[in-house]
Amino acid sequence: MATNILFEQGDQLDVVCSAPATPESGQPVLVGQLPGVALTDERADGKTTVKFNGxxxxxxxxxxxxxxxxxxxxxxxxxxxxxxxxxxxxxxxxxxxxxxxxxxxxxxxxxxxx
Structure with a gap:
């Protein structure tokens, strides 16, 4: 079993998005060149929960x-x-x-x- 897996649910993470400036739930987003869809609005800490696949x-x-x-x-x-x-x-x-x-x-x- 691999021991280097950091997140079991790695397809959904709390991250700082590079676009759009203030993501809203349901919007397409980018984290650098990585595409995803915001599951939450951006929080006060600047992070958004993003789904990266599906x-x-x-x-x-x-x-x-x-x-x-x-x-x-x-x-x-x-x-x-x-x-x-x-x-x-x-x-x-x-x-x-x-x-x-x-x-x-x-x-x-x-x-x-x-």
């Missing part, structure tokens, strides 16, 4: 640097608080599990992480 229903915008539809299975990126297909400006966030029309923003299931 599937969450999130708003996804059908765009890259221009409007472009999202298909199930597309890689998604966190780009200034928006989840979309913009790999130029965004940080890799996860995978779309449903489509979004070009230019539209829809709440769809998103596989968090890689």
């Amino acid at each position: 599937v969450a229903e999130l708003d996804v915008k059908g765009e890259t640097t221009t409007n472009a539809a999202v298909s199930a299975g597309d890689i998604l990126y966190y780009d200034s608080g928006v989840i979309n297909r913009d790999s130029t400006n965004g940080v890799r966030f996860g995978y779309a599990l449903a489509p979004v029309n070009s230019g539209a923003t829809n709440k769809i299931p998103v596989k968090i992480g890689y």
Whole structure:
């Protein structure tokens, strides 16, 4: 049995998020380049409980640097608080599990992480 495991529930941790500035429960967040979803609002100590894997229903915008539809299975990126297909400006966030029309923003299931 491995003795170097620090957290049994390592997919859910209290951390300081780098984006957004003040996370709220349910929002997509980043801890550096690590994507997750806030389970709590940011507390007075600056930490937020974040889920780092699984599937969450999130708003996804059908765009890259221009409007472009999202298909199930597309890689998604966190780009200034928006989840979309913009790999130029965004940080890799996860995978779309449903489509979004070009230019539209829809709440769809998103596989968090890689």
